[in-house]
Amino acid sequence: MSINVKQLAAEKAVEYVEDGMKVGLGTGSTAYWAIRKLGERVSEGLKITAVATSRASEEQARELGIPLVAFGDIDSLDLTIDGADELDSSLQLIKGGGGALLREKIVASNSTRMIVIADEGKVVSTLGKFPLPVEIVPFAWEWTVAELAKLGCQPELRRSGEELYRTDNGNYIADCRFEAIEAAPKLALTIQNIPGVVDHGLFIGIAAMAIVGKLDGSIEIIEAQPKN
């Protein structure tokens, strides 16, 4: 029987959830397993409130009876559990493959702790093989995409069938193929400064811990180094 490494990592992360916590629910096929496990624990009596990072996660949580609140109804969150498309040993992440990067970044940045859950294939020595998702406003998108291309990537506007993909916020996503991102913090600032960019999928200095599920059934924990 093959091991579901996403489930392995996700269920380990849910062990960090305690009674009374306000929990951020990530988005994607790994976060799905965390939300499922949380639902199970809620049905067994765990008392939490949660904020979802996408309509899909909100719907899943609602079906499982996880009490949801709007982000505006709370000051901050205790813990966010979310997946990633790539992560390195310094816990720099690429996120947004599922298109939810903006809400994910807002929720994770307002959490005391963010735990990333991933399978071992997501761990890389240098970020960038996975095209970096950048959320941009529809107005003047052609110009914004051209500005992104000047940074040395090949941006491609994400599609959903015949249509251009729209995020839950009504924006477009430009998937930017860099191949190798050597200085992620600098690139993050440069992209953020382009008018038309809403946010990007580089998460720098946000995650506190990664739980990585491995095919041999083991789990690797990567912890962020304390800041000086």
Ligand SMILES: O=C(CO)[C@H](O)[C@H](O)COP(=O)(O)O
């Ligand atoms: O950032 C995300 C969604 O915007 C996801 O966390 C990321 O794409 C990983 O997804 P999956 O767990 O399905 O591989």
